Amino acid sequence: MTNSATAVAHANIALAKYWGKRDETLAIPATSSLSLTLDAFHATTTVTVGAEADAGTLDGRPMSEGELGRVSRFLDLVRERAGSTARATVTSESTVPTGAGLASSASGFAALAGAAAAAYGLDLDPRDLSRLARRGSGSAARSVFGGLVVWHGGTDDATSYAEPVPGGEAGGPLDPAMAVVVLDAGQKSVSSRVAMRRTVETSPFFPGWVESTEQDVRLMLDAVAAGDLAALGALAESNALRMHATMLGARPPVRYWTAHTVAVLDEVQALRAEGLPCWATIDAGPNVKVLCSGADLDVVATALARGTDGDEARRVVTARPGPDLRV
Ligand code: 2P0
DSSP states (O other): OOOEEEEEEEEEEEEEOOOOEEETTTTEESSOEEEEEEEEEEEEEEEEEOOSSOEEEETTEEOOHHHHHHHHHHHHHHHHHHTOOOOEEEEEEESSOTTSSSOHHHHHHHHHHHHHHHHTTOOOOHHHHHHHHHHHOGGGGGGGSOSEEEEEOOSSGGGOEEEEOTTOOTTSSSOEEEEEEESOOSOOSSOHHHHHHHHHHHOTTHHHHHHHHHHHHHHHHHHHHTTOHHHHHHHHHHHHHHHHHHHHTSSSOOOOOOHHHHHHHHHHHHHHHTTOOOEEEEOSSSOEEEEEEGGGHHHHHHHHHHOSSOOTTOEEEEEOBOOOOBO
16 A cells, blocks of 8 residues: 655646635635636645654644644545554645735645545545545635635535536637736734624625525536637626625724725726726635736736836736646
8 A cells, every 4th residue: 555645736826716605614715716727836845654643744844733733634534534543743835925926725634635635645636635635625625626616615514526518728719827916924913714704793794795606607508518708707797795794894804905905906997997808806815816818927927027016026927827736
């Protein structure tokens, strides 16, 4: 039996967002969501079974107590299924800045799920692997697959899984790509987990968010099937603004935007007015990801790199559809 395995998983950015759980323990989301896996950011994780106690490193430094606890609880799920009590060593390297709304937990837990399942000898198909990854971090369910991915929200462990959506390939009729505008790669002030919970519990807008997002996912799948990037992009930008409106309605409010975030939104609107099709989306942090066609990616990225807010720290990373999880 193999007792060491390495997996590589790529980050994903949601076009229809996951924000709020219906079941915290099982990580069942309140809504379905749709995402694009990116080639630009990935995590590489190795799990080696056979140690005194679970231990781990993240980008070469020992994991914090909190990080290790979360990894250890995830490994418990794998051990339970594998009928093993053996502890493991986990080493993870990521090209995604941790905790900055750049989907570090998605690629991190997808890679951990792939490596841990293999190291403990579980034979899981991709759907089951996505269900397992979901337990580590909801959005990790989507990073099991490349390109465009739908996460069916479902109602229980069996029905909440991700699967690829045809049409998200680079160079295809849709040819989706993203310019990632990194404004601040630092750790965010409120974790998405805490912010989601607060939104579910206190935002009066939450029921409207759930209803409209289910509808957005259906409309987006239609847009993908029709190869209509403009329809997909307009829905994505609106969905992201609705997610932020919903969390702004929480008490105390959750606000991830900075003045620089708003500057990028203005720039995207100006580029569209000039005839360059592109649409913004924002996650649990100040950074803005801009969806456009692969053919326009370099022009969009160059325009956004100039900026209008005099922010010297701004960086733009270009990304195209990324691959499936590899073990
Ligand atoms: C998403 N985000 O769909 C949304 C949009 C952030 C904003 O999924 O609590 O780290 O581990 O399930 O997956 C970030 O949430 O949360 C996220 P948990 P996760 O990409």
